[in-house]
Amino acid sequence: VGIRLSSLLNEVLVGLGIVVQSIILILSLTLNFNWGFFVQQVLNVGVDVPQAGIEYFLPNVHFSLQNFIYAMTIAMSSFIGIESIAQAAEETRKPHRWIPRANKLSIVFVLIFAMGLSIAGTGGVGAATLSSPANLNNPVTAMARAIPNVGSFLALIVAFTGFSLCYVSTNTGVIGVSRVVFSMGRFRLLPRWFYKVHKTFRTPVRAILIFGIIGAILAIPGDLPLVANLYNFGALLSYIMVNLSLIVLRNTDRDTYRAWKVPGEVSPVIRGKKFYLPPISILGMLSCLSIWLLIVVYHPAGRLLGASWLLV
Known part of the structure; x- marks a missing residue:
């Protein structure tokens, strides 16, 4: 019951996110994309300005290249939650059929939107604008705002969409880690206390509570x-x-x-x-x-x- 409700919520919110991101991607590529500007941005690898929070390890390598390398490490976050698909296999009907399909579809959508939005943003508003202090934490909003005629309206929707997708990521992460901890408790790799299922929702309630609290604590500083x-x-x-x-x-x-x-x-x-x-x-x-x-x-x-x- 619990996994069914969580999956249904994820499906609704992810569906909303796909629609909004598709609209922004299509409009950005058709109304606010400049191929010449895009090529110029690509040839200038990385932002040519030192960024806060980066430890520039290579003294003889220019800031722009090291910023690009740093961005590669951050891009890893695009794959958050994909591993949770396999972790829900025990609660999935016909997992041999649906788990591989879900993994493949997830990879396809991640590639489409991660690459597509990166290309659209680079060729539309530019890397310098997206990495500026005002837009560093909300680059998609900057992309949406730059779309002619409807930009201000789309920028408002992006905020809610971002919240919903972050919620999905959180929910998916808790689903994944709770199942792993539950299984480890069953095999006594962790205390047996974690091997407990809720009577009504049939979910690993103790693992969900513990890691839900840990996630909330990590989110408090922002x-x-x-x-x-x-x-x-x-x-x-x-x-x-x-x-x-x-x-x-x-x-x-x-x-x-x-x-x-x-x-x-x-x-x-x-x-x-x-x-x-x-x-x-x-x-x-x-x-x-x-x-x-x-x-x-x-x-x-x-x-x-x-x-x-x-x-x-």
């Missing part, structure tokens, strides 16, 4: 970059381990039935033994490791708090 740093540090570590685990399981647990497999697997023979190596998992592990190392370098808060979290 420091979005700090939360993003913490998320990126921990999420990338988990993504690295997931990709590595997939490679290991392909070779140590070959007989398990898999309804869906990562495509493009290669099978080299080394010293007479056949190994199964999914290139997508190898690429995912290496790319996540690269971005995680960049987070350690460029994010002092993420580096210190993330290291403290690992030690604890």
Whole structure:
């Protein structure tokens, strides 16, 4: 019951977000996009101004390139919640059918809107405007406001849409972490106390309460970059381990039935033994490791708090 209600709420709010973002994306590309300006912006990689909160690690590398590298680490936040799809598999009917489809659709939509809005914003209002102190925390609003005739109206809708999508991300995150903690409690990797299901909603109530409170405490200061740093540090570590685990399981647990497999697997023979190596998992592990190392370098808060979290 609980997961059904949460999923229904997510579907409604995400549907609203898709509609609003699609409108902004289409209008920005058709009414406020300049190809010449876009090419000029792309050739000038990164904003040519030092930004607060960035630790410029490479003294001989220009600010613009390091700002671009820093932006790559922040862009990781676009994938918040995708992993929660798999974590809800035990409460999904026909998970072998719907979980892969949901993952694929999520990846497609993330790519469309993350890339599309970035392109539209770069070719419409420019990177300098989007990264200015006035627009740094609400770049989509700046994009919407720049659309002729309807910009002021769309800017108002963006605020509510942003709130609704943040709520969806929060809800999805709590769904995911509560199921993981519940499962860890079942196998005694965490205290058995977490292995408790609500009588009515059939959800891991204790894990939801604990991590809901933790999330609320982190949100009180309103420091979005700090939360993003913490998320990126921990999420990338988990993504690295997931990709590595997939490679290991392909070779140590070959007989398990898999309804869906990562495509493009290669099978080299080394010293007479056949190994199964999914290139997508190898690429995912290496790319996540690269971005995680960049987070350690460029994010002092993420580096210190993330290291403290690992030690604890």
